Amino acid sequence: MYAHTISSIQQIGVGTVDFRRSWNWYIKMFGFDVKILEDDTVAERMLPYTGGQAQKRHACIAVNLQGGGGLEIWQYSERTPQPCPFKITVGDNGIFAAKLKCTDVGLFHKELSAKWNKCSPVSSAPDGTPCFYVEDLFGNTFQIIEKKDVYIRDNKLCGGIAGALVGVTDIERSRKFYQEVLGYDRVLYDETGVFSDWSIMPGSGESYRRVLLGKSGSPVGAFSGLLGDNTIELVQPLDHTSRKIYEGRFWGDPGFIQICYDVAGMNELKKFCASKGHPFTVDSCPDGEQFDMGEASGRFTYVEDPDGTLIEFVETQKVPVIGKLGLYIDMNKRDKSKQLPKFLFRMMGLVSRQK
16 A cells, blocks of 8 residues: 555646746736746756756746646746647647636636637536636637636636646546546546537547546645645547647647646655556656755656656645745645645735736
C-alpha cells in the first residue's frame, strides 16, 4: 500500500506569447484575480521538455476565490514562443480544452458575450449539464460548465478550473491510466456520436467517443476546499487521425501545457507511478532538497499519460499569505490532509488581488 494522496487539480498551465495580456484577459473574463505566486527566473529542471537547455520564463499561478483550480500563465522570456502550427481540432492529442465552472451558464453566457464575441451558443454536455465554449484571445478553448458549488462568494458567476478535455488515441488504454494512476474511478458517461456542443471548434461535425471520468467521495488535502472536485473527459476521434498538439514544440509553448495535481507523500507516489509503468520523467528534488518558486516552495514532478500529455504533481512546502510581511504557512508543520481555513484565502485575496 502506497501512502500518498492525489487531491484536486491545482492548476492547468497555459503557455502564451504575451504574459500580461493573457493574465489581464483571464482576470477580466474569468475572474482569476488572486495571485498565489509569480516568478521570473530560469526553468532549470524541465530539460527533457525544453530542448535540453534551461530556459528563462515569466510565470504566475492565479486563482478565482469562488473555487476551482487555478491557471499557471507562462511565457518564455528570451526564447520566442512557438504557437501550434495548425488549428487544433476536437480530439487532437493533448489538452485541447479546459473546463471552467460557473453557477449559472445562461447568465454567464449573457455576461461574457456582451464583452467577447468568441462564445458558442449555450448547449448541453452528454449528461445534460448546461455548458458553452469560449475561445480566448490566443485561441485556447474553455468549456464553461454549470456547477453550483461556491467556495467563497466573490460577486462572480464564474469560478475556477473544474477539469479538462484530453484528446487520446486509445480511450481504453488512457482510461486505465487516469483510473489506476490518478484515481478517476467513476465513469460518468461514455457516449459515441456527433456532438452539437462542440460547434465552435474545428472537427465538431465528425464522430467521437467521449468518456467523462470522476472520482468517488470528496477530495482531501490542504487546498481541497478551494480547489474542489473535477473531471477528466477523454475524447477519441473516430473519423480522422488526431495530431499531437505539442509535436516538435517545447513545454511552455502556447497552449495548455499540463494538468497539475496537489499531492501529499511524493516519495510514495514516485514508487506507485513506477509500479504502474509511468515513472517520473522530471523530479525537481530527487534528493529531498527544497525547490523555490518566487515566494512559494515545494517539490514538483511529472509523468506522461499514454499519449505523452504532461501530468504534474506538486507537494507544497511553503505557501505565502502576506509575502511582503513574511507571513507564510509551513506545510511541513501541519496535517496535510486537513483543509486550510477560508480566512487564509480571504487574506490572500485582500493583499494580492490583481486589477
